[in-house]
Amino acid sequence: xxxxxxxxxxxxxxxxxxxxxxxxxxxxxxxxxxxxxxxxxxxxxxxxxxxxxxxxxxxxxxxxxxxxxxxxxxxxxxxxxxxxxxxxxxxxxxxxxxxxxxxxxxxxxxxxxxxxxxxxxxxxxxxxxxxxxxxxxxxxxxxxxxxxxxxxxxxxxxxxxxxxxxxxxxxxxx
Amino acid sequence: xxxxxxxxxxxxxxxxxxxxxxxxxxxxxxxxxxxxxxxxxxxxxxxxxxxxxxxxxxxxxxxxxxxxxxxxxxxxxxxxxxxxxxxxxxxxxxxxxxxxxxxxxxxxxxxxxxxxxxxxxxxxxxxxxxxxxxxxxxxxxxxxxxxxxxxxxxxxxxxxxxxxxxxxxxxxxx
Numbered sequence: 001x002x003x004x005x006x007x008x009x010x011x012x013x014x015x016x017x018x019x020x021x022x023x024x025x026x027x028x029x030x031x032x033x034x035x036x037x038x039x040x041x042x043x044x045x046x047x048x049x050x051x052x053x054x055x056x057x058x059x060x061x062x063x064x065x066x067x068x069x070x071x072x073x074x075x076x077x078x079x080x081x082x083x084x085x086x087x088x089x090x091x092x093x094x095x096x097x098x099x100x101x102x103x104x105x106x107x108x109x110x111x112x113x114x115x116x117x118x119x120x121x122x123x124x125x126x127x128x129x130x131x132x133x134x135x136x137x138x139x140x141x142x143x144x145x146x147x148x149x150x151x152x153x154x155x156x157x158x159x160x161x162x163x164x165x166x167x168x169x170x171x172x173x174x
Numbered sequence: 175x176x177x178x179x180x181x182x183x184x185x186x187x188x189x190x191x192x193x194x195x196x197x198x199x200x201x202x203x204x205x206x207x208x209x210x211x212x213x214x215x216x217x218x219x220x221x222x223x224x225x226x227x228x229x230x231x232x233x234x235x236x237x238x239x240x241x242x243x244x245x246x247x248x249x250x251x252x253x254x255x256x257x258x259x260x261x262x263x264x265x266x267x268x269x270x271x272x273x274x275x276x277x278x279x280x281x282x283x284x285x286x287x288x289x290x291x292x293x294x295x296x297x298x299x300x301x302x303x304x305x306x307x308x309x310x311x312x313x314x315x316x317x318x319x320x321x322x323x324x325x326x327x328x329x330x331x332x333x334x335x336x337x338x339x340x341x342x343x344x345x346x347x348x
Contacts, residue, residue, distance in 0.1 A: 077251050083258070085259070096222050
């Protein structure tokens with residue numbers, strides 16, 4: 001059993017999602033929430049709150065691995081920069097807790113969950129609910145994105161594991 | 175006496191500079207160094223090392239206030255994003271240590287030290303050495319920039335203090 005923490009960093013809200021994946025690759029829902037940073041006193045205070053919230057989740061749920069989206073390079077440099085700040089604070093927190101971070105491009109996450117790299121957000125959300133057997137209530141979008149990247153990491157690891165197993169099998173057959 | 179920590183964040187090297195400023199606004203050099211992050215295993219590990227190094231400086235020198243440059247918006251979005259990550263990790267570390275952060279635009283730092291917003295880096299370095307009575311050896315550039323932003327904060331605080339004192343004096347005279 002491996003516990004995966006997915007993070008969808010943002011300077012207004014940061015989504016976190018925790019799932020367990022067993023040796024057969026089956027995923028079960030553990031936790032998700034959006035850390036709301038908007039009402040902090042200023043921008044540095046938001047980053048402080050992000051780290052604090054993330055540490056609470058890491059210490060409470062003790063994940064084995066962490067998955068995070070790579071940055072979607074926005075045409076708007078200012079918003080990319082704000083996202084960079086949030087992502088930097090999040091990555092530093094994870095590394096300080098001695099956890100390995102795996103990064104996935106947005107297209108790969110969509111491809112992995114929906115089968116199409118250009119899938120819509122609603123489809124990704126739908127698949128997150130379906131795969132984790134969540135009730136048909138609306139997930140907070142950032143929390144859903146965090147679960148999506150955690151699921152992607154689970155799938156990619158299982159695929160890598162199977163590939164590794166096949167290689168091992170082939171080697172044994174030789 | 176107030177101790178100021180200046181930070182010049184970067185994902186390859188992060189400069190830190192510590193100065194003391196007395197009630198008359200006189201500044202004395204305490205410490206400066208460049209945290210070298212380049213040889214970390216990967217980008218997240220660099221951010222982790224940045225935070226770790228910064229915490230060591232904060233815990234060792236116990237500054238009262240922190241000053242940092244605002245981001246110079248690069249035409250290169252990718253380098254701005256990397257800088258954003260480093261700056262976010264640095265700001266979060268400072269806030270987690272319950273220190274107030276003051277941000278200064280690059281132009282204001284040059285204006286404050288050299289008297290011209292378009293001053294060259296070498297001139298800023300020269301003034302840093304002069305103001306802090308440092309020997310005429312070459313300062314590491316990022317460490318010098320960190321001292322420059324710390325000095326700017328010292329000057330701005332002294333100016334604000336004088337302005338505040340004048341207002342108080344005027345009020346008393348009424």
